[in-house]
Amino acid sequence: MAVIVYAESDNGIYKKSSFEAITYGKDLANQLGSTCIAVSIGNKGTQNLGLYGADKELNISGDLFSTFNPQAYAKALSEVVSAESGETVIISQTYNGKSIAPLLAVKQDAALVTGIVDMVDTTAGFSVKKTCFSSKAIGHINVNHPKRVLTLIPNSYKITEGGKDISYETVSTSVSASDINTTIVSTDKVTGKIPLTEAELVVSAGRGLKGPENWNMIEELADVLGAATACSKPVSDIGWRPHSEHVGQTGITIKPNLYIAAGISGAIQHLAGVGSSKVICVINTDPEAPFFKAADYGIVGDVFDVLPKLIKRAKEIKGA
Numbered sequence: 001m002a003v004i005v006y007a008e009s010d011n012g013i014y015k016k017s018s019f020e021a022i023t024y025g026k027d028l029a030n031q032l033g034s035t036c037i038a039v040s041i042g043n044k045g046t047q048n049l050g051l052y053g054a055d056k057e058l059n060i061s062g063d064l065f066s067t068f069n070p071q072a073y074a075k076a077l078s079e080v081v082s083a084e085s086g087e088t089v090i091i092s093q094t095y096n097g098k099s100i101a102p103l104l105a106v107k108q109d110a111a112l113v114t115g116i117v118d119m120v121d122t123t124a125g126f127s128v129k130k131t132c133f134s135s136k137a138i139g140h141i142n143v144n145h146p147k148r149v150l151t152l153i154p155n156s157y158k159i160t161e162g163g164k165d166i167s168y169e170t171v172s173t174s175v176s177a178s179d180i181n182t183t184i185v186s187t188d189k190v191t192g193k194i195p196l197t198e199a200e201l202v203v204s205a206g207r208g209l210k211g212p213e214n215w216n217m218i219e220e221l222a223d224v225l226g227a228a229t230a231c232s233k234p235v236s237d238i239g240w241r242p243h244s245e246h247v248g249q250t251g252i253t254i255k256p257n258l259y260i261a262a263g264i265s266g267a268i269q270h271l272a273g274v275g276s277s278k279v280i281c282v283i284n285t286d287p288e289a290p291f292f293k294a295a296d297y298g299i300v301g302d303v304f305d306v307l308p309k310l311i312k313r314a315k316e317i318k319g320a
């Protein structure tokens with residue numbers, strides 16, 4: 001019996017969320033007295049997954065896996081899970097992970113729990129904690145099935161390094177072109193920026209910025225801090241910022257170490273995507289803005305006054 005972890009990569013680089021999932025898989029395997037097997041698909045990353053706790057890495061290779069396809073990836077992963085007697089599968093809850101997990105659970109006839117945020121409690125059965133109601137509550141779920149697929153929210157489990165170097169083995173599967181019922185025609189990638197889902201620091205702004213011409217302040221602060229930029233939904237709906245920056249219930253869920261929110265009211269739909277950030281700093285002219293209730297640091301002030309001062313101070317500190 002093994003804990004299988006899907007190791008997601010992008011252009012030959014494993015995602016940080018994959019290292020979290022592997023550390024999680026290793027810790028779970030230790031509790032269950034089993035092994036942790038990392039499975040990469042297609043163009044695998046170059047980093048050594050043994051350092052994060054994998055006992056073994058398998059790479060599913062083949063031309064069909066050169067671009068992400070949920071059906072093909074789920075079928076291939078399912079075959080490896082069966083071949084390796086996988087009991088629990090850990091998948092990071094990324095866009096790709098979210099689309100593979102339910103397909104895999106159906107193929108494996110396994111229990112599926114999405115959005116887990118903490119280590120499994122095996123003291124009396126198999127109990128997991130997951131976020132519910134747009135992250136406003138935590139649910140405790142008992143899994144009463146010997147096979148489980150769990151998706152882990154990125155940034156909810158601490159990566160530990162210090163494992164051993166391992167080599168990888170290539171495996172093939174029976175996946176064929178007939179298993180793929182959609183084809184990616186082209187992809188337009190945002191380049192040269194820190195991906196929001198991977199960012200440790202995020203500078204975000206809302207309608208309080210008044211117009212897209214004022215985003216230079218947000219980009220400058222983000223540049224100085226080495227942060228990614230984000231925005232509220234109306235801002236991307238109006239077209240001030242690209243939709244790829246929209247965070248919240250209907251956008252991207254993030255959990256950075258620091259989230260700076262400038263001119264954002266803090267509606268529950270926005271908080272659903274950012275409320276689990278480790279430290280939240282809010283800048284708003286309205287002392288009654290709901291965001292202050294979720295903030296660790298609050299500045300009641302005008303963004304046009306506060307942001308230039310923050311940028312100046314951040315530059316001084318970085319310069320020093």
Ligand SMILES: Cc1cc2nc3c(=O)[nH]c(=O)nc-3n(C[C@H](O)[C@H](O)[C@H](O)COP(=O)(O)OP(=O)(O)OC[C@H]3O[C@@H](n4cnc5c(N)ncnc54)[C@H](O)[C@@H]3O)c2cc1C
Nearest residue numbers: 206207208232233248249250263264265269270284285303
């Ligand atoms: C089904 C549904 C899903 C939704 N999903 C999302 C989602 O995923 N993400 C999301 O963000 N929203 C979402 N929304 C919208 C959400 O309810 C809010 O309307 C939205 O978050 C508000 O955006 P905002 O804070 O930028 O704008 P506003 O509500 O207009 O707030 C602007 C804030 O800026 C402050 N301000 C104004 N001027 C200044 C200044 N000069 N300096 C400092 N502060 C200033 C104001 O005091 C105010 O608090 C959703 C709504 C629905 C109904």
